[in-house]
Amino acid sequence: MRTDDHTAARPSWDCVACDQTWPCDPAREALRSEMDRVGLAIYMWERLDEALYDLPPNPPAELFERFLKWTW
C-alpha cells in the first residue's frame, strides 16, 4: 500500500499517510479536486455508511461533521 495517499485505513478510519482521523485535510482537498459536490457528497455518504459498521458508536453529529458537513 502506498503511504503517500491520504486514504482511510479500516477499520480504524485513520489516514494511512498522516495518521489523522480520515478524511484529513489533504484527503479532503484531493477529493474536492476529483469530484463535483454532488458526487463528493454521495461518495462520503457511502464512506460514512461503511464507517458506521467499523467504528465504535460515535455521536451521530460528530460523524456527520467529519464525513459530510465539509462537502457542502
Ligand SMILES: [Zn+2]
Ligand atoms: Zn492524511
